[in-house]
Every structure is written in structure tokens, then in C-alpha cells.
Amino acid sequence: MKKALIYIILIVFAIAFIYPFFWMLIASISPETEIGSLTFLPAHFTLHNYISMFSKIPIGRALFNSILVSSIITFCVIFFSAMVGYALAKTKFIGRDFIFYIIIFTMTLPFQITLIPNYITMVKLGFVDHYAALIIPFVINNFAILLFRQAFISTPQALIDAAKIDGCNNMRIIFQVLFPSIIPTIVTVGILTFMSTWNEVLWPLIVIRDQQLMTMPQLVTLFSVGGRAEGQLGVKLASAVLLALPIIIAYTFFQKYFIRSMASSGIK
Amino acid sequence: MTKRKFKIGPYLLVSPYVLFFLIFVAFPVLFSFYLTFHKWNVISPMEYSGLYNYEKMLHDRLFYKSLINTLYFLAIHIPLQLVFSLGIAVLLNTKIKFSSFFRAAFFLPFIVSGVVVTIMWQQLYGFNSGLINRLLTDIGLDRIGWLTTEKMSMPSIAIMATWKNVGLYIVLFLVGLQTIPKYYYEVADLEGATDWQKFKYITLPALNPTIFMVVIFSTIGGFSLFIEPYVMTGGGPLNSSLSSVLYIYKQAFDFYHMGYAATLGFTFAIFILLVIVLQKRFLEKNY
Incomplete structure (x- = not known):
């Protein structure tokens, strides 16, 4: 009952x-x-709504932009954050604890404070309306560093010592020797980064004006609020479907990993 | 040679982060503060304006309005989020079949872009042909102006945000529930405790750290509220759904008041940190 x-x-x-x-x-x-x-x-x-959407906005190009930007960022975040995470976990140097505290501090810093100055930095560097503006500010991530640090702390020191005797440098130790043993962390960082980048919309709205460079969420947003859907509800919904589809497909295949990754965001 | 390389190694490894930190964290924070004393529209030269931006802010009705709106959003969103995520997590934890299917279903809105969810709910909330109002009229109730009345616009957005994020918090609560030792409940059963007593005296205290986390996460999320009002209502009607971030965005990119927008951003950020510190104090006292 x-x-x-x-x-x-x-x-x-x-x-x-x-x-x-x-x-x-x-x-x-x-x-x-x-x-x-x-x-x-x-x-x-x-299929009229879809045909009409393709003729009105460069949604194919936006899909390409989103995939390109999200992939590059995900690759960079894994690469750089693993380097920093390893340095914090397995090496000793002056200022190590200081850097660790800076990372913790930065994580608690509300983004509202850096939003305007970061836009201005993009303007001054001439990145506005370039892929660089979408990519560069996201290539390294505090939370990813902490996850990698945590993973590297629990990898055996003997593995590193043996690799050093064989003449491996730090980069080879991280990416060839240790990487195979921390695959769950790599997957977690990968999913978290790809998803948050794919869904990011405030930053693209600020730094991209050229329709050809817009990411999908941005294009769909502007299409939906800018009145170009001309009150055509079906077309608006079609664009939302297309935006949701890639993530939902990935989710149905890797559901377990998605949920596990998100759950780990709570374990700080 | 090898000895020197070994010493410089760690610094090389952290150098990308240091560079990143200087450009995208340290500089912006300092520059943001500097900007609050200036008028600037990006194109013409920056102009020193003393405390003008702060004075303007203190007399700006919309600054207070957006702050109150955001707090109003949190006041609805956080309790809803706690009750639903905890409730569903407890139900899912009762050894039922298909629990992973249910979990996956509740998680679905969380992984999808806020833009998608917003466009979808805009139709669900539609006054004449929206699905929710049609359901209401079918069972003999009056239509509700979900997004078209001042009274309902923010609560409507808060309900939607709860729906979108509840999956994450369900998962976090499930993790928390699994850490409670089974024999606590067995002992309680022997003592003849009711379900409600078990929930109140075993489950709830054990979940305190998770509750704390959920409150902090949804507070931070709530303060970043932007795309939902931007797409759904544009901040209206009559600014009733103007959130803090949306107001900063409008000042900066509709009016190009960079100095003023930075002042708002700076103030909001301090305010957010203050709220979180207060929550922390309050929640930790109740552990």
C-alpha cells in the first residue's frame, strides 16, 4: 500500500x-x-519549422562553433588543470600552499565582479568577435585543478619515482605514466567542462556580435528574444530542440557518468 | 643540468595557472574597483568621476528593485528546492524498482541548457494556450498570468529554476542518504519509532551537511539568475523580474555605462559573499 x-x-x-x-x-x-x-x-x-529555421539563421554553423569551442576548451582544461593539479599534489616548491589558497579563494569569488573587466580585457586584446574570446577565458578551471590534485594525491609515489629513474620529465609522467590510472577523474572533468561550456550563454552574448561566430545557445537565445522567430512558436521550439538534442543523446549513452560527475561536484 | 630542470619543473607546471590568475582574476578585480570611480562608455576616453557611481547607485530605484527581486527569487527557490529534492531523494531511497530510471528522469532538465528550459516553459506558462493554464481551466480553475503579472513573474521563474535543478540536488541527497548506517533505522524499528520520527531524528540530522551544501549552491546559482528573465520576460512586467545580473548586463551592454555596471557588479559580489557568510554562520550553528 x-x-x-x-x-x-x-x-x-x-x-x-x-x-x-x-x-x-x-x-x-x-x-x-x-x-x-x-x-x-x-x-x-x-518539417516546415525546421526548414524555416535553417533558412533564417546559420544554425549549422552555430552547431559547428559550439562543438569546436567546447572541444578545445575541454581539451585545454584537462591539459592545464592536470599540470597544475600534479604540481600541487606531487611536487614541493616555494609558494605551493599559496597557490592552493588562491585557487580556493578564486572559487568563492562571484563572477559578477570580473564580468565587466573581463569583457574590457577582450576588447583591448582585440578578441571580440573571434573564437579566442570564447575560448581563452575558460582554458583553465579551479575546480578541475582540485579534482586532479585529489586524484594525483592517491596515485602511488613509486610509479613516479620509477618513471623518473627511466628519465621521464614531468609532462611524460603526468600524461603517459599517471593518466591511465586516473581515467574516472578525466571523464568527470571532461563531462563537467564540456557541459558547462556547451550551455554557457551570458559570456558569448557579451563578446560575440558576428552571427557566423555565435554558439548555439547564443544564436537560439537571440533568435528567440530578437523577434526573428516572428512569433512563430514552432520555429522557436525547433531551435530549442536542436540545442538540447546533442546533450540529451550524450546523456542517454553516458548517463551513469553524467550523474556521477555531477555528484562529485558536491564533494568538495 | 638535470638538477636545475628538476627544480624549475613545478614552476613551469603552475605557470599557466599563474598567468591565467593574473589576467582573468587578479587584474579584473583590481580594475573593477578602479572602474567604479570612473565614467566610461568603452569608446571615448575614461573620465574620473569620484564617488559619482556610488551616489548614483544609492539613489537608483532599479538597483534596489533588482536586489530585492533576486532575494525574492531565492526566498521561493531555496525552500522549494530543499523540500522537493529531499522528498524525492527519500522516496527513491526506499528500495523501489526502476530507481535509476526515475533518477535519470529527474536529472534530465539539469543537463539541458537553461535556454532550452526557458523557451519550453515560456510556452507552458502561456496565458491563453499554455499547457498549464489549459490544465487549470480543464479542472475548472481560472487562468493565471504566470509571466504577465508583476505578482507572479518572479515566482514563476523560481518554480521553473527549481524544476531545472532539482535533479542535481536529488543526487546529492542520495549520496548523503547512503552514508547513514542502516542499523540506526533497525534500532529505531525495535524501539517502535514511526516513519516521521525516524526521518526527523535520524535522517534529517545526518543530512545537515548536504542541506548546507544545497542551500549554498542554490544561493550562488540564484544570484547568477540571468538567462531565464532575459529570454522569458526581459525583466518585466514593470521590472518585476529584473535580476541583479540582468541589470548589470543592461547597464553595461544596452547603455554602455561600464563604470556604473562595474560598481553594481562590485557591490553585488560583496553582497553575495556577505549572504553566504551569514548562511554559513546560521546553518553551522544548527548542526
Whole structure:
């Protein structure tokens, strides 16, 4: 009896979480006139909204931009954060603790304070309307450093000593000797970084004006608020579907890793 | 040669971070402070203006409005977030079937871009043909002006934000729940404790660190509220959903008041840190 009640509650909630996505997908393949009364399946199927979207905005290019920017950032974050994380975990040098505290401090610093000056830095460096503006400010990440530091602390020192005797330098120790043993951390950092970059929208809105360089969330946002959807709900929803799809596909395949990565963001 | 290389090694490894920190953290914080004493529209030269920006801010009705709006958002969002994430996590923790399916379902909105969620909910909240109002009229209730009335715009956004983020907090609570030793409950069963008593005297105290984390996370998230009002309402109606970040954005990139926007950003940041310190004090006292 109690079990049954729990199931009913959970199922009602699950519907409330999944149904809106389903509705959005169905609405995006329905004719404009039917969306307002749509509850389940459309009476007529049409791809008109998608065709109309492709003719109105460079959504293909935006998809390419988003993939490019998110991939480069993810690669850089893993690369640089692993270097710093290793230095903090396995080497001794003057100022090490200081750097560690700076990282903790920076993590608590609200971004509202750096937003305007960082935009100005981009202007002065001539990065506005270049990929550099989307990439450079994100190539290293405090939280990723801490995750790598944590992972490297628990790798055996003997492995490093042996590699040193074989004449490995720090870079080879990190990326060839130790990397295979910290794959879960790499996956976590990869997913967290890729996702947050893919979904970032405030920063692109600030530094990119050229439509050809816009990332997907930015393009979809401007399309949706700028009135270019011309009140065409279906087209707006089609663009939202296209923005959500890549992440949802990745999520269905790597669901376990997604949830585990996010959960680790709580373990600080 | 090798000896020297060994010593310089660690510095080389951390040098990218130091460079990054100087350019994107240290410089901006100092420059931001410097900017608060200047008028600047990026194009013409910067102009020293003394305390003008601060005076302007103290007399700016919209500054207070955006601050109060953001606090109002948090006042609705945080309790909702706690109740729903904790409630669902406790239900999921009761050895039911398909729990990983449910967990995955609740997590779905969290991984999707805020833009998608906002566009979707804008339609759900629609006054005439929105799904929620149609459900309400179907069961004989009146339509609600979710996004079109001053009273409801911020609560509507808070409900949506809760829906979007609850999955993360469910997972965090599940992690917390799994750390509670099973025999606590077995002993309570022997003593004849009710479910509510077990929840109140075992589960809740054990979850205090998680509750703390959820409050801090959703506070930080709430203070960064931007894309939701930007897309849904533009801050309206009558600025009732103007959030702090949206106001900074408007001052900086609609009006090009860089000095003033920096002043707002600086003030908001200090305010956020203050709120978090206070929360920390308060929550730690209640451990």
C-alpha cells in the first residue's frame, strides 16, 4: 500500500519532468495552427519549422562553433588543470600552499565582479568577435585543478619515482605514466567542462556580435528574444530542440557518468 | 643540468595557472574597483568621476528593485528546492524498482541548457494556450498570468529554476542518504519509532551537511539568475523580474555605462559573499 503510493508519486513527478520535453519535440514537428491545442500527437506531421529555421539563421554553423569551442576548451582544461593539479599534489616548491589558497579563494569569488573587466580585457586584446574570446577565458578551471590534485594525491609515489629513474620529465609522467590510472577523474572533468561550456550563454552574448561566430545557445537565445522567430512558436521550439538534442543523446549513452560527475561536484 | 630542470619543473607546471590568475582574476578585480570611480562608455576616453557611481547607485530605484527581486527569487527557490529534492531523494531511497530510471528522469532538465528550459516553459506558462493554464481551466480553475503579472513573474521563474535543478540536488541527497548506517533505522524499528520520527531524528540530522551544501549552491546559482528573465520576460512586467545580473548586463551592454555596471557588479559580489557568510554562520550553528 505504502509502496504503491510511492510509485504513484514518483511516476507523476517523472511525467512532469519528461513530458515537457516530449511536448516540445512534438510541437516542433506540428503545423503552427495546431501547437496551441496540442496535448499528445500532432494531427499533421511537418518539417516546415525546421526548414524555416535553417533558412533564417546559420544554425549549422552555430552547431559547428559550439562543438569546436567546447572541444578545445575541454581539451585545454584537462591539459592545464592536470599540470597544475600534479604540481600541487606531487611536487614541493616555494609558494605551493599559496597557490592552493588562491585557487580556493578564486572559487568563492562571484563572477559578477570580473564580468565587466573581463569583457574590457577582450576588447583591448582585440578578441571580440573571434573564437579566442570564447575560448581563452575558460582554458583553465579551479575546480578541475582540485579534482586532479585529489586524484594525483592517491596515485602511488613509486610509479613516479620509477618513471623518473627511466628519465621521464614531468609532462611524460603526468600524461603517459599517471593518466591511465586516473581515467574516472578525466571523464568527470571532461563531462563537467564540456557541459558547462556547451550551455554557457551570458559570456558569448557579451563578446560575440558576428552571427557566423555565435554558439548555439547564443544564436537560439537571440533568435528567440530578437523577434526573428516572428512569433512563430514552432520555429522557436525547433531551435530549442536542436540545442538540447546533442546533450540529451550524450546523456542517454553516458548517463551513469553524467550523474556521477555531477555528484562529485558536491564533494568538495 | 638535470638538477636545475628538476627544480624549475613545478614552476613551469603552475605557470599557466599563474598567468591565467593574473589576467582573468587578479587584474579584473583590481580594475573593477578602479572602474567604479570612473565614467566610461568603452569608446571615448575614461573620465574620473569620484564617488559619482556610488551616489548614483544609492539613489537608483532599479538597483534596489533588482536586489530585492533576486532575494525574492531565492526566498521561493531555496525552500522549494530543499523540500522537493529531499522528498524525492527519500522516496527513491526506499528500495523501489526502476530507481535509476526515475533518477535519470529527474536529472534530465539539469543537463539541458537553461535556454532550452526557458523557451519550453515560456510556452507552458502561456496565458491563453499554455499547457498549464489549459490544465487549470480543464479542472475548472481560472487562468493565471504566470509571466504577465508583476505578482507572479518572479515566482514563476523560481518554480521553473527549481524544476531545472532539482535533479542535481536529488543526487546529492542520495549520496548523503547512503552514508547513514542502516542499523540506526533497525534500532529505531525495535524501539517502535514511526516513519516521521525516524526521518526527523535520524535522517534529517545526518543530512545537515548536504542541506548546507544545497542551500549554498542554490544561493550562488540564484544570484547568477540571468538567462531565464532575459529570454522569458526581459525583466518585466514593470521590472518585476529584473535580476541583479540582468541589470548589470543592461547597464553595461544596452547603455554602455561600464563604470556604473562595474560598481553594481562590485557591490553585488560583496553582497553575495556577505549572504553566504551569514548562511554559513546560521546553518553551522544548527548542526
